[in-house]
Amino acid sequence: MLFRFTIFLFAVVLLLSCNNGSNCYESSDTLMVTVFSGNNSTKIDSILIRGFKQTGTGDTLDYSTVADTVKKIGLPLNLAADSTGFVVYANGKAGAFWVKHTMEFRLISQSCGFAPYYKLTASKQSPLIDSIRVFDSNVDPKSVENYETNGQNIKVYLHLTTP
Amino acid sequence: MDKILRSIFILLLLSPIASFGQKKAEVWRYEGPRIGIDVSRFLLPFMQKSTQGGFEIQADFPYKGNFFPTVEAGYMSVDDVKESFHYTNKGAYGRLGVDVNINKFESLSDHDLVFVGARYGFSRFSQETLSASYTNYWGTYQTSYPKDYLNAHWAELVFGLKGELLPNFFFGWTVRAKFFLTGSKDAYVKPYVIPGLGYTTSEVPFDFSVTVSYRIPLMKTKTLPKPLKGASTKQSDDDEEYENPELNNNSSGFGSGTRRNSQQF
Numbered sequence: 207m208l209f210r211f212t213i214f215l216f217a218v219v220l221l222l223s224c225n226n227g228s229n230c231y232e233s234s235d236t237l238m239v240t241v242f243s244g245n246n247s248t249k250i251d252s253i254l255i256r257g258f259k260q261t262g263t264g265d266t267l268d269y270s271t272v273a274d275t276v277k278k279i280g281l282p283l284n285l286a287a288d289s290t291g292f293v294v295y296a297n298g299k300a301g302a303f304w305v306k307h308t309m310e311f312r313l314i315s316q317s318c319g320f321a322p323y324y325k326l327t328a329s330k331q332s333p334l335i336d337s338i339r340v341f342d343s344n345v346d347p348k349s350v351e352n353y354e355t356n357g358q359n360i361k362v363y364l365h366l367t368t369p
Numbered sequence: 370m371d372k373i374l375r376s377i378f379i380l381l382l383l384s385p386i387a388s389f390g391q392k393k394a395e396v397w398r399y400e401g402p403r404i405g406i407d408v409s410r411f412l413l414p415f416m417q418k419s420t421q422g423g424f425e426i427q428a429d430f431p432y433k434g435n436f437f438p439t440v441e442a443g444y445m446s447v448d449d450v451k452e453s454f455h456y457t458n459k460g461a462y463g464r465l466g467v468d469v470n471i472n473k474f475e476s477l478s479d480h481d482l483v484f485v486g487a488r489y490g491f492s493r494f495s496q497e498t499l500s501a502s503y504t505n506y507w508g509t510y511q512t513s514y515p516k517d518y519l520n521a522h523w524a525e526l527v528f529g530l531k532g533e534l535l536p537n538f539f540f541g542w543t544v545r546a547k548f549f550l551t552g553s554k555d556a557y558v559k560p561y562v563i564p565g566l567g568y569t570t571s572e573v574p575f576d577f578s579v580t581v582s583y584r585i586p587l588m589k590t591k592t593l594p595k596p597l598k599g600a601s602t603k604q605s606d607d608d609e610e611y612e613n614p615e616l617n618n619n620s621s622g623f624g625s626g627t628r629r630n631s632q633q634f
Contacts, residue, residue, distance in 0.1 A: 212530065236505070257506060267506065285503065285510035311501065311512055315570060316561040319453040320501040322510065 230318040237280030238305070238324070238345045239353040241361045242296070245336055248366040249273045251297050255281070258291025258302060267292070278358065280350050283307060283324050294334065296364050301334020303362060307345070314347055321347045326360070336363040397589040398477040402430045403437075403539065405582025410443070412579075420448040423564070427580055434594020435470040439486065445494075445564035454501040456558075460494020462565025468527065473596040480584075482541070486527035490547070492565045493520050498558050514558050521552035521563045531580070539582045547574045 244250050252271045268279045283305070284290040291304040306328040314321050324345040329338040339361045342349070349359055407425035425443030432438055446459035466488030472481060498514040525548070531541030547566055562568050567576045 260506075282505040282507060284507045285505060286508065290507070310557065311503065311510065312556075313454075313456075313498075313501075313558045313561070316449065316451075316456075316568070317570075319451060320503055322503060 230315070232314060232318050233347045233351045234314055234318040234321050235280075235350065236283070236322045236324065236345060236347050237350050238283055238326075238360065239349050239358045240279050240281050241358040242277040242279065242294070242364055243361060244275065244296075244364050244366040246367055247275060248297075248364075249275055250277055250364065250366070252295075253277050254295040255279060256293050258293055258304070278353075283309070283322070283345060285309070285322060294362070294364070296334070297366050299334050299366065301332045301364070303329065303331040303335050303338060305329045305338075305360070318347075323347075329360070331362075334365055336365040338362050396477050397591060398593065399537070399584070399586035399589050400431045401585040401587035402428060403582045403584040404428045405539065405580045407443070407578040407580050409577065409579040410445075420450075422446050425578070427582065429468065434474075435597050437468040437470070437482075437484070437486075439466050439468055439488070440464070441466075441488070443565060445562075447562050453503065455499040456496070457499065458494060458496040458560060458562055458564070460492055460564040462490060462492035462494075462563075464488040464490040464525065464565065466525070466527070468529070469597070470594075471597060474593055477591065477593055480533045480539075482529075482531040484527070484529055484531070486529075486543075488525035488527060488545075490523045490525060490565050491520065492522075492563055493518070494560075494564045495519070496555070496558060496560050514555075517555050517558070519553045519555060519560060521560075521566055522550045523563075523566050524548045524550055531582075533584075537584045537586055539584065540580070541582075542577060542579045545576045545578070547576060 242250060242253060251273045252269075254269045255267045256265045257267065267281060268277075270277060281290075281292060288308065289304050289306045291302055293300065293302045305326050307324040307326050309325075310323045311320055312323050313319070326340055326343040326345065329340065331338055340359070341357065341361065342353075342359050345359050353359070405427045407427065410423050410425050423443060423445035425441060427439065427441045429437040429439040441464040442462070444459075444461050447457065449456045449458075466486055468482070468484040468486035470482045470484050472483035474480070495516050495518050497516040500511065500513050502509055502511040504510075526546045527543050528545075529541055529543030531539050534540050549563075549566065549569065552563070559569075561570060567574045
């Protein structure tokens with residue numbers, strides 16, 4: 207009797223413990239982790255970034271007035287075009303840079319849905335920006351998590367002072 | 370043919386009832402193939418947010434007393450409508466394997482099982498993403514992916530209990546750890562659910578089933594299967610009912626062993 211009662215009890219417990227796992231615990235935002243750095247160890251006193259040709263209210267992606275030698279910012283890439291441009295205002299100077307990319311739209315998981323997975327293929331910049339170095343060309347939902355403390359997808363060297 | 374089958378079915382069903390009228394029943398151990406359904410598949414739609422449906426049938430056959438070669442087959446469909454996507458998945462699956470009883474049978478009428486087992490599973494299914502969208506700073510991207518036919522192969526480790534609640538009727542459950550072996554891939558939409566394997570959100574998906582099954586008592590014997598080495602003895606509050614009929618091999622001595630399986634053929 208006890209044996210059969212145990213069978214029933216466990217069956218009920220198993221059914222009640224069923225979990226539909228509807229919460230998303232993974233990162234689902236695809237952002238290109240970008241580190242801005244001044245030349246000659248110049249501090250970046252202020253920085254404002256917005257999308258190229260995005261001039262409306264609320265189009266600022268990041269704005270900071272805390273002086274630092276490096277700034278790490280996660281930047282979203284274009285979903286419809288094969289390149290994305292950003293306008294940078296740093297220490298009162300303006301410049302822009304572009305990254306060219308391919309994109310695949312993939313399922314992350316049932317709870318997190320779909321997200322874009324990019325591969326950076328090229329970059330170009332205006333005179334304010336000295337150079338761009340690509341460290342990791344794969345930009346995906348894990349990028350922010352992977353580079354939370356160290357590392358980045360790209361590093362943008364700003365030409366803030368004349369040597 | 371239909372009438373014959375119907376008569377056999379009615380006979381099988383009525384056979385336990387007929388035995389109630391007998392005062393002194395001769396005890397036999399009845400064995401035969403067991404067929405059942407997984408009732409948890411009918412309850413899951415009420416417990417999951419996605420619309421999930423399907424069924425599973427199972428069959429096993431006793432081999433050398435403690436071994437039960439098992440076949441399982443089923444169908445599963447998922448229609449998952451989320452805020453950002455609409456995904457469907459449906460397909461059939463099968464599993465082949467064996468359960469090994471690790472419990473010691475206490476009497477000829479004792480058929481309660483504690484078992485471990487292994488399965489090989491395979492599935493052929495289709496998936497389709499009817500819509501998928503993503504929104505960021507630059508706007509919203511929307512797409513869909515056409516129906517894709519995929520297959521999957523996996524292995525399972527099984528632990529379970531099965532008790533004979535009524536003569537020839539069994540109720541039980543199993544817990545399963547599943548190990549994905551191989552399968553076709555979709556570059557964009559990795560299936561998060563595979564019929565038969567379940568949700569693939571973890572490396573080793575766990576699953577359970579609750580089964581109700583019926584044994585077709587085709588064979589009878591007076592030999593109690595020898596327990597496997599190290600088989601456990603069941604602790605029960607009706608232990609006093611159990612006795613080894615092999616030590617008391619006459620018809621009148623089987624009185625206490627007829628509590629569930631006293632049907633005559």
